[in-house]
Amino acid sequence: MISAHGNNGEGRKAIALFNEMLRSGVVANKSTFVSLLSACGHSGLVDEGMYYYGCMLEKYGVQPTVDHQVYMVDMLGRSGRLEKALDFVMQTEALAEPGIWGALLSACNYHGDVGMGREVADVLFKLEPQNAGYYVSLSNMYVAAGRWKEAVELRNIVEEKKLKKPVGYSSIDVCSM
Numbered sequence: 760m761i762s763a764h765g766n767n768g769e770g771r772k773a774i775a776l777f778n779e780m781l782r783s784g785v786v787a788n789k790s791t792f793v794s795l796l797s798a799c800g801h802s803g804l805v806d807e808g809m810y811y812y813g814c815m816l817e818k819y820g821v822q823p824t825v826d827h828q829v830y831m832v833d834m835l836g837r838s839g840r841l842e843k844a845l846d847f848v849m850q851t852e853a854l855a856e857p858g859i860w861g862a863l864l865s866a867c868n869y870h871g872d873v874g875m876g877r878e879v880a881d882v883l884f885k886l887e888p889q890n891a892g893y894y895v896s897l898s899n900m901y902v903a904a905g906r907w908k909e910a911v912e913l914r915n916i917v918e919e920k921k922l923k924k925p926v927g928y929s930s931i932d933v934c935s936m
Contacts, residue, residue, distance in 0.1 A: 760776055761773045761776050761777055761780075761791065761794040761795055761798060762794040762797065762798070764776060764798055765794060765795075765797045765798025765799075765800075765801050765802070766797075766798075766801070768801055768802050769798070769802065770798045770799050770801065770802025770803070770804040770807070771802070771804070773794070773795060773798035773799075773802075774795070774798070774799070774804070774807060777791070777795050786819075787819045787821060788821060789821055789822075789824060789826070789827070791821075792811065792812075792815055792819075792821055792823075792827055793826050793827060793830060795808075795811055796808050796811065796812060796827060796830035796831065796834065797830050797833075799811065799834060800830055800833050800834030800837055801837075803837070803838060805834055805835065805838045805840070808830075808831070808834045809831075809834075812827060812831055815827070825853045825856050825858060825859065826858075828847075828848075828851050828853055828856075828859055829856075829858045829859050829861075829862050831844075831847055832844045832847060832848060832859050832862040832863050832866070833862040833865070833866070835847060835866075836862060836863055836865065836866020836867075836869070836870075837866065837869070839870055841863070841866055841867060841870060841872055841875055844862075844863055844866060845863060845875065845879075848860065848863060855886060857883060857886045857887050857890075860879055860882050860883050860886065861883065861893070863875075863879050864876060864879045864880060864883060864893065864896055864897075865896070867879055867900065868896055868899065868900050871900070871903060871904065873900050873901065873904045873906070876896075876897060876900045877897065880893050880894075880896070880897040889920075889922055889923075890922070891917050891922035891923055894913050894914075894916060894917045894922065895913075895914075895917070897913055898910045898913040898914055898917075901913065
C-alpha cells in the first residue's frame with residue numbers, strides 16, 4: 760500500500776500509512792523503507808525522505824542497504840540537489856555499486872548537468888565497461904547540450920566495442936480502475 764501511494768505521487772498518504780502501520784504494531788523492514796523512500800522521492804518530499812533514511816537503523820533497527828542508498832540518490836537527484844547527491848554517494852560504502860552511480864547519471868541527464876554527468880559516466884564506464892546504456896545516456900546529454908561532436912564520438916565507441924544495452928522491461932496498466 761505504501762508503494763502504491765508512492766507510485767501515484769501520494770507521498771504524504773504513504774507516510775501517513777507508514778505511521779499508522781507502526782501504531783498498529785507492524786514492524787518496519789527493509790522493504791517497507793524501500794517503498795517509503797521511493798514514495799518520498801516521487802512526491803518531492805526530500806526532507807521527509809532524508810529524515811526516515813537517517814533514523815532507519817537507530818529508531819527502527821533496519822540497516823540501510825544499497826537499494827535504500829539508490830533511492831536516496833534518486834530522491835536528491837530528482838529534486839535538483841546534484842551536489843548533495845554526489846556527496847551522499849561519496850559517503851557511502853557502496854562506491855562500487857553501479858546502481859547508485861546510475862541514479863546520479865539519470866539525475867544529471869534530467870537536469871542537464873553535462874559536467875557532472877561526464878564524471879559520473881566515467882565511473883560507470885570503469886564499473887561496467889560493457890554497458891552501452893551509460894554511453895548512450897552521456898551521448899544524449901551531449902546532444903541536448905548541442906555538443907554533437909562528443910555525442911558522435913561516444914556512439915562510435917559503442918559501435919567499435921560492439922556494446923549492447925542491457926535488456927530492460929516495461930509494464931503497462933491494461934485495465935485502469
